[in-house]
Amino acid sequence: MSDPMTLNQRIVLASRPVGAPTPENFRMERVALPDLADGQVLLKTIFLSLDPYMRGRMSDAPSYAAPVEIGEVMTGGAVSRVERSLNPKFQEGDLVVGATGWQSHSINDGRSIIPIPALPSPSMALGVLGMPGMTAYMGLMDIGQPKAGETLVVAAASGAVGSVVGQVAKIKGLRVVGVAGGADKCRYVVDELGFDACIDHKSADFADELAQACPKGIDIYYENVGGKVFDAVVPLLNPKARIPLCGLIASYNAHEAPSGPDRLPLLQRTLLTKRVRIQGFIVFDDYGDRQPEFLSAMAPWVRDGKVKFREDVVDGLEQAPDAFIGLLEGRNFGKLVVRVSRD
């Protein structure tokens, strides 16, 4: 059987960035999709997730995942609707989530997509109930080992991961101090998300203000940024502090070893004398089997308003490169998603 031809709009990697990505690193293409084979489904992308880890995939430096090749579709998680199905497990109209990439349509054999339940907005499957939410939850709970009365600091506190880290830590009884860029984000973090304090990393007195907000030191630093926030945190770490490390957005655009001073010896000495644990993790590699545990904790919190979230929705696939460049600069405010289709 021949399909009516579907025209796919897709964004491919045109060239590898040196430093910060530019629009020239991306290219929009329109191509006809092949016919569906038996067992396949045709997906129409509704929401595309934009996340900092994608910067790593644009480079061919050794990493935990293979790079996107030049000319290949940019990688990314998305919520899609099943448009046609030659797979008995999926029906037309089903909503699914999967790493289907920066494109308007995709063809899938059904093995790398999973159905999502009814949600107030399907984009939640890309944020608070998806990869960023699970990253926040597993890193905090498994590596952070939060205890009531302790102090937690998290950067990018208004973002997809940081906002969940802080709210879950509040539920667990910790003092929670966020770090964010600008007064608007800081106000949101304290007034809406309920953090105890939020420090603007653009402040000239950032390190002093962070110290004042942490009078009992820092027991957990949830690291999703790197850079100068880390430097201000290190002297405040308490004995037996834990540092879950899920991202380093501040250094993703770096393309050469920074000049000195060499900060490694100080970190090593702090790890030793304060008996600190620092541990990197990749959520689905390390905790993929614990998704049911995550969802059974998080879904009720979200439903009951104990964990709030904010989305920064950009309209149109063609806006994805610019929105992604802005994400790396901290321009977004909340979980960044692209609405690829309105129908």
Place this chain on the structure above:
Amino acid sequence: MSDPMTLNQRIVLASRPVGAPTPENFRMERVALPDLADGQVLLKTIFLSLDPYMRGRMSDAPSYAAPVEIGEVMTGGAVSRVERSLNPKFQEGDLVVGATGWQSHSINDGRSIIPIPALPSPSMALGVLGMPGMTAYMGLMDIGQPKAGETLVVAAASGAVGSVVGQVAKIKGLRVVGVAGGADKCRYVVDELGFDACIDHKSADFADELAQACPKGIDIYYENVGGKVFDAVVPLLNPKARIPLCGLIASYNAHEAPSGPDRLPLLQRTLLTKRVRIQGFIVFDDYGDRQPEFLSAMAPWVRDGKVKFREDVVDGLEQAPDAFIGLLEGRNFGKLVVRVSRD
């Protein structure tokens, strides 16, 4: 009752070192000990342990333990014999271990010394069955989580900690690669201790030789040195590698932040992309309650020759400063102890 006067020979901290310690940082004194009070015991030091951590106590930089004050007796663990006892728990002639310091005699209320059993040499209570042995065992087992077939690297492989780390890892079925300074130490590590390989860190091709000795990468790096060994290890780390961190002797004498390049971003990126765990620990603070577990594992291994040890014995308390300076330079070969008294 008046005691016959006991003259105590002791070494005090004369001044704080800037960089490597020099003989001028120490001063030998002879003082009369006060009379014994009720509940006290008079101890005569037999063996004094010299360990890298003592360098930290000579500085007043913030650390996990209070510094030795100027004019105070240098801190240190030792095996002593009870000379006189006004404490019902101790009898004349008992051997005990405790942090009694760099001196020929000490007075103790009995609460910070523990009796030691009959051993081939009482100095074993300062090495393989004491603090260094327990440091090796707990860091390897609790943080390292060794699994048969994995590859472990340990530096200072002929030393008090490294030698035990590697031998226990061999018992657990790992491939074990040591790093040591010079051909004699490397030969001993392979031929006597049974490591699979040992690389001389003085070799011009050190990083390449280490890589060749670890064809399957590194799963555990037991860090007790820091410096360039760490740099050579980082690129070889496997996903989910573990780094127990018990010491940084290579940087103990540093007194200013080293010039660049800044190695911290590379380490952070490695921790993230390889999902590495690095954790500092202080053996008695973190694992003090697990001493029975350690002794019940280690004592039979030592008795049966499965864990061998080597001591570097220096004669006379007055030699302690020079021997300690040499320890920081890697001049010792085996666990360094000072024989303070022959009777």
